[in-house]
Amino acid sequence: MARASMALAGVALIGFGVLLASARLLPSSELHAGEPDERVDSVELATRSGDVRVRVGTGDSVRVEQRVSYWWRPPGPGYEVRDGTLLLEDCGRFCDADYDVVVPDGVTVTGAVRSGDVELTGVAGIELQARSGAVTARDVTGPVRVTSRSGGIDIGLAEPADVTAEARSGDVTVSVPDARYRVDGSSRSGERRIEIPTEPDAEHDLTLDTRSGTVTVRPTPAP
Incomplete structure (x- = not known):
């Protein structure tokens, strides 16, 4: 009987250990949301892992939602305003952070992301470096400069406006108004589909490079 009890206790301990290990393998999540009172003229990305979405709203307010998934220690909010720049940072090791941000008209976006997709709508200009992930921008009203190691670029x-885009592995697509x-x-490897008239002395320059991917320039679709 004693041996049976010890065996049952051992099985229980093993089961508890398995449950504890499984719990550590499953991430926890938190949502940090806020509306900074400071004026915001630009957004700077400095994220390691996670998707970022920035879009222009209808008013003058700024709203930030940061959803984090973490495995060990819960992180705090990863954003702050410095001298008119809204800085979006990563949440450390063993942690992913997705951002959804609403900004006023006239805001530009700069910075770098390591891993994750970036979606921008209505911003006044872009200067961005992406290591792994797609970069998509719509209704941009100013100059664009984007580089991507692995992922497509769609502007x-x-x-x-002037556009400079370089993708090492991925397509580059640019839609332009008249x-x-x-x-x-x-x-180096890929087609170049230029579907608009071009002029050597034109006012606006589209400099588009790919190592492995197709370049497409087309008119902005009618609303």
Whole structure:
């Protein structure tokens, strides 16, 4: 009987250990949301792992939602405003952070992301480096400069502007409104589909490069 009790106790301990290990393998999640009172003129991305969405709203307020998934210690909010710049940071090791941000009209986006998709809508300009993930921008009203190591780049302009985009592995697509454009750049492996008239002395320059991927330039679709 004693041996049977010891065996049952051993099985129970093993089961508890398995449950504890399983719990540690499953991430916990938290949502940090806020509306900073400070003026925001730009957004800077400095994220390690997670998707980022920034879009222009209808008013002057700023709203930030940060959803984190973590395995060990719960992180605090990873955003703050410094001298008019809303800084979106990662949440440390063993942690992913997704951002959903609403900003006023006229805000630009800069910075770098390591892993995750970036979606921007209505911003006034972009200067961004992405290591792994797709970059999508719609209704952009100012100049764009984007590089991506692994992931496609898809830019849609609401107003004529210069665009510089380079993707090592992925397609580059740019949609432009009616204006005069010059298209530069090269593609080592992939097609170049230029579906707009081009002029060598045009006011706006589209410099588009890919190592492995297709370059497409097309008119902005009618609303």
